[in-house]
Amino acid sequence: MQATRSLPPHAAIxxxxxxxPMKKATAFHYxxxxxxxxxxxxxxxxxxxxxxxxxxxxxSWNGFDRYDFNVDGKNxxxxxxKQAATGRPWVWxxxxxxxxxxxxxxxxxKGCHIVYMRVPNMLGxxxxxAHWDVLYRELTEKHGLAKKAALVGLSRGGLYAYxxxxxxxxxxxxxxxxxPVCDFKSWPGGKxxxxxxxxxxQLVLQEYGFKNEAEALAYQGNPVDQLAPLAKANVALLHxxxxxxxxxxxxxxxxxxxxxxxxxxxxxxxxAKPGVGHHPHGLEDSTPIVEFILQHVQVK
Numbered sequence: 001m002q003a004t005r006s007l008p009p010h011a012a013i014x015x016x017x018x019x020x021p022m023k024k025a026t027a028f029h030y031x032x033x034x035x036x037x038x039x040x041x042x043x044x045x046x047x048x049x050x051x052x053x054x055x056x057x058x059x060s061w062n063g064f065d066r067y068d069f070n071v072d073g074k075n076x077x078x079x080x081x082k083q084a085a086t087g088r089p090w091v092w093x094x095x096x097x098x099x100x101x102x103x104x105x106x107x108x109x110k111g112c113h114i115v116y117m118r119v120p121n122m123l124g125x126x127x128x129x130a131h132w133d134v135l136y137r138e139l140t141e142k143h144g145l146a147k148k149a150a151l152v153g154l155s156r157g158g159l160y161a162y163x164x165x166x167x168x169x170x171x172x173x174x175x176x177x178x179x180p181v182c183d184f185k186s187w188p189g190g191k192x193x194x195x196x197x198x199x200x201x202q203l204v205l206q207e208y209g210f211k212n213e214a215e216a217l218a219y220q221g222n223p224v225d226q227l228a229p230l231a232k233a234n235v236a237l238l239h240x241x242x243x244x245x246x247x248x249x250x251x252x253x254x255x256x257x258x259x260x261x262x263x264x265x266x267x268x269x270x271x272a273k274p275g276v277g278h279h280p281h282g283l284e285d286s287t288p289i290v291e292f293i294l295q296h297v298q299v300k
Contacts, residue, residue, distance in 0.1 A: 050144075051088070051142070051143050051144025051145075052142050052143055052144075054067035054069065054078050054080065054143060055067065055069045056068045056069025056070070057069070061079050061098075062101060062104075062105050062108075064079050064080060064081065064082070064105075064108050065079070065080045066078070066079045066080075067079075067080070071117070071131075071134060071135050071138050072131050072134040072135065073131075074117055074118055074119055074131050074135075075117070075118040076115070076116070076117045076118070076135060077097065077115070077116050077118075078113055078114070078115050078139075078143075079104070079108060079113065079114040079115075080108075080113055081108045081109070081110075081111045081112060081113065082108075082109075083111055084111050084113070085110060085111025085112065085297075085299045086111075086299075087146050087297075087298065088113065088144055088145045088146050089111065089112045089113070089145075089146045089150070089173070089297035089298070089299055090112055090113040090114070090115055090139070090145045090146060090149050090150070090297075091104065091107055091112050091113070091114050091115065091149070091150045091151075091152060091293060091297075092115045092116070092149045092150065092151050092152065092161075093114070093115065093116040093152045093154070093157060094124070094151065094152060094153045094154065094156075094157025094158065094159070094160030094161040095120065095153075095154060095155065095156055095157030095160060096154050096155065096157060097114075097116035099154065099281060100154075100178075100280070100281050100282035100286075102282065102286045103282070103286040103289045103290050103293070106286065106290045107290060107293060107294070110290075110294055110299050111299060112150075112293075112294075112297065112299065113145060115135075115139065115145075115149070117131060117132060117135050119131055119132075119160070121203055121207070122160075122203075122207050123156060123159050123160075123184065123188075123200065123203055123204055123207055123208075124156075124158075124159025124160040124161075124162070124163040124164075125163075125204075125207035125208050126208070126209075127207060128160055128163070128164075128207075129160075129163055129164050129167055132160070132164045133164075133168075136149070136168070136171060146173075146297065147171060148170075148171055148172060148173040148297070149171065149172065149173060150172075150173045150174050150175075150176070150293045150296060150297050151164070151165055151172060151174070151175045151176070152175075152176050152177075152178070153175060153176070153177045153178070153180040153181075154177075154178040154179070154180065154281060155178070155179055155180065155181060155248060155278070155281070156181045156187070156188075156200075157180065157181075158177050158180025158181045158182050158223060158253070159181050159182075159184065159222075159223065161175055161177070161180070162175065162177075162180070162182060162223030162226070163221075163223065163226070165230060165235065166223065166226035166227070166229050166230060167229075169229040169230050169232065169233035169235060170233055172230070172233070172235050173235075173293075173296045173297045173298075174235060174236045174237070174238070174292065174293060174295075174296035174297070175230075175235060175236075175237050175238070176237075176238045176239075176240075176289055176292060176293060177237065177238070177239040177240070177241075177254065177257075178239075178240050178241075178281050178282060179240070179241050179242060179245055179247075179248050179250070179254075179278055179281060180223075180239065180248070180253060180254065181223075181248050181253060182222065182223040182224050182253040182254065182256065182257050183222045183223065183224045183252060183253055183256065184201075184204050184216070184222060185216075185217060185222070185252075186248065186249060186252035186253055187200075187247060187248045187253075188200035188201040188203075188204060189201050189204070189216070189217075191217065192249060192252045193246070193249040193251065193252060194246060194247060194248060194249045194252070195246065195247070204216060223257065224253070224256045224257055224260065227257065227260050227261050227264055227266065228264055230261075230266060231261060231264035231265055231266035232264075234266075234267070235266070236267045236268070236269075236292070236296055237257070237261060237266065237267065237268040237269070238268070238269045238271070238288075238289065238292045239254045239257070239258070239268065239269070239270050239271070240271045240273070240281075240282065240283060240289070241253075241254045241270070241271075241272060241273065242272075242273045242275075242276030242277050242278060242279075243272050243273065243274055243275070243276070244274075244275050244276055244277050245276070245277050245278045246277060246278070247277070247278035248278055250272075254270065258270055269292070271283065271288060
């Protein structure tokens with residue numbers, strides 16, 4: 001018996017096409033379809049664009065890569081995890097990056113990025129919020145970070161975190177406040193129980209563009225006044241505070257936020273530190289902070 005030789009599929013199709021009795025136009029169309037099918041199966045498929053690497057100076061921070069660069073004329077730093085968690089979650093500090101770093105180190109170990117933009121004398125003013133807007137676009141559109149950030153407001157950092165959050169509630173996963181300033185009349189204004197800071201009060205007047213102190217005192221844009229958008233967006237809050245704080249009295253800041261947020265139907269958890277003042281910040285065991293953030297950035 002004569003041996004037969006099998007042909008590759010595309011060769012068989014081509015041979016069949018050549019021997020089939022058909023009109024020239026039909027044969028041309030048939031061969032064109034065969035060619036397009038072969039092209040589809042042999043052309044590599046396009047893949048989604050990879051997030052751009054972070055630019056700037058590379059260094060090490062507690063064993064993780066840190067990148068320092070400039071966005072919108074301001075210094076920015078990003079600390080990257082060894083392996084990013086699904087969705088590339090991130091934690092954004094309003095102020096005092098690196099102070100009490102245990103939660104950040106734990107979150108990096110779980111795949112979160114840590115971010116800080118240096119605008120220290122702007123006290124959460126509209127100008128500071130505008131800088132944050134630019135950084136948010138840069139990090140999410142160019143570097144592929146998650147669309148919702150976990151915000152950290154430590155002390156005066158509360159003004160940055162809450163003011164940006166109330167203007168962008170759909171971009172916030174949660175807020176962790178550590179003895180946060182939630183009303184500049186309390187600090188640095190010193191118009192309540194606290195001693196205030198005259199220098200920083202002048203910065204508030206300057207950065208917010210108030211003509212005089214009366215305008216500042218009548219202002220209704222402090223975090224305590226702008227909680228409704230966050231409650232509507234179901235943004236969870238966690239506040240850690242010392243109940244003997246005379247710098248940022250909790251009754252004028254965290255206490256007001258808690259009462260109003262609950263009235264709005266919002267979710268807020270309070271962790272009080274009996275007999276503790278403004279310092280030390282954080283918790284001896286930062287597990288509740290870490291778990292709160294991981295829960296809301298949806299890292300298992």
